[in-house]
Amino acid sequence: MSLAEDIRAIGIQDSVEFRGETTVTVGLSRLKQTLEKFAELGYELLLDISSVDHMGETPRFEMVYELATLDDSKHVRVKARVAEDVEVPSAVSIWKTANWHEREVYDMMGIKFKGHPQMERILMWEGFPHFPLRKDFPLAGKESEMPDVAFSGVAPLEGGPFVTSPGSTRESGEPRAKGES
Amino acid sequence: MEVRFLSRAPSPRNGFELDNFELFFGSVDAPRYCFNGRRGSILFGGDCRKTGLCEKIHKVVEAGAGTGILQPEAMVEENLTVSHAAYDSKIEGNIIFTRVDAAINWMRKNSLWPMPMGLACCAIELMATASSRFDISRFGAEVMRFSPRQADVMIVAGTVTYKMALAVKRIWDQMPEPKWCIAMGACASSGGMYRSYAVLQGIDRLIPVDVYISGCPPRPEALIEGLLKLQDKIDEEESLMAQKKDPVHQPINA
Numbered sequence: 001m002s003l004a005e006d007i008r009a010i011g012i013q014d015s016v017e018f019r020g021e022t023t024v025t026v027g028l029s030r031l032k033q034t035l036e037k038f039a040e041l042g043y044e045l046l047l048d049i050s051s052v053d054h055m056g057e058t059p060r061f062e063m064v065y066e067l068a069t070l071d072d073s074k075h076v077r078v079k080a081r082v083a084e085d086v087e088v089p090s091a092v093s094i095w096k097t098a099n100w101h102e103r104e105v106y107d108m109m110g111i112k113f114k115g116h117p118q119m120e121r122i123l124m125w126e127g128f129p130h131f132p133l134r135k136d137f138p139l140a141g142k143e144s145e146m147p148d149v150a151f152s153g154v155a156p157l158e159g160g161p162f163v164t165s166p167g168s169t170r171e172s173g174e175p176r177a178k179g180e181s
Numbered sequence: 182m183e184v185r186f187l188s189r190a191p192s193p194r195n196g197f198e199l200d201n202f203e204l205f206f207g208s209v210d211a212p213r214y215c216f217n218g219r220r221g222s223i224l225f226g227g228d229c230r231k232t233g234l235c236e237k238i239h240k241v242v243e244a245g246a247g248t249g250i251l252q253p254e255a256m257v258e259e260n261l262t263v264s265h266a267a268y269d270s271k272i273e274g275n276i277i278f279t280r281v282d283a284a285i286n287w288m289r290k291n292s293l294w295p296m297p298m299g300l301a302c303c304a305i306e307l308m309a310t311a312s313s314r315f316d317i318s319r320f321g322a323e324v325m326r327f328s329p330r331q332a333d334v335m336i337v338a339g340t341v342t343y344k345m346a347l348a349v350k351r352i353w354d355q356m357p358e359p360k361w362c363i364a365m366g367a368c369a370s371s372g373g374m375y376r377s378y379a380v381l382q383g384i385d386r387l388i389p390v391d392v393y394i395s396g397c398p399p400r401p402e403a404l405i406e407g408l409l410k411l412q413d414k415i416d417e418e419e420s421l422m423a424q425k426k427d428p429v430h431q432p433i434n435a
Binding site: 123124125130132137138139140141142148149150151152153155157161162177 | 343344346374375376378380381
């Protein structure tokens, strides 16, 4: 079956294709069911789980799942919008690899997952009070203090953050402070 | 072995001030060799008994210490030579002068055992420096110790994240005095290009750093240069005074 046929078999009416990549968007209530059906249709590989912060919009967050078949012939992206303080059903029961991906999403964005076996931070330390990838978290960071565990501070950002300049030559595109490049 | 400490005074540019002579191995009357105050320079010559040098030293000591100056001309008369030679068997029966500090520092700086705090790509360069092509054993620093209790110098090689920061601090605290720290590369020195919520903006916010090495990552030659700079720094230290002092605990300036 082709990807379009798979999508129709699952019962999703519309999908978006952009530069050869297919994206389907579902409501949060249908998310788990959709993922399960894709898994049954042979999408056995969960490539990635990520999240997007659309600050200012409602619902604020968006979950993004990248699925593929083992022979890499089909690739589909599943998206679902998530409001703040709403739990997303965990995909660990479908793909074991979802475990760490979901912990990373929780660590960086603060989206919790229902049914996850170990809903803890994975990169930052347990007790870190912020979610660093949210749009309202400053790039320089915030101060925090966990005695005997870790602390964090604010990085100086004079001259702007260190970034690469896309579309330039390799030499001029090297990471530099924005104000100095 | 007789050890004799004399008073200390600033030594003049020329000549060898006898009050800087601090150690006599052998007896004062017939020293096998002594340590004197000129850093790095080791004075040796004919047998002390024959040259009568030890008598001169002894006279100065008897006279109340601290003022006699042996001019270089006198050394020529005595058929003495000044050389940067290290100890060798030819010196047996002759005389060496140096300061206790110089002797201690010389021993310390040429046997620095590093604690390789490899945290990122700088650690690869650190490994290259330790390996055959660059070979820091030429400078006495090849004994990498993964136990902080046996290490002299911590080489912080790489990005120190906040999550790792207190672990680095703990390992530093476990190292015995005297200890030194080399911040290798941009990240360890200042956070480098990681002006970020997750990265400590320089390991000097947690532990005192002796030598900063620029580069991202630095070439092995740069690390060796840093090691030599650290050796120069150790050479200037007042080791004897420092041993009498309690270690000063600096407050953490996080």
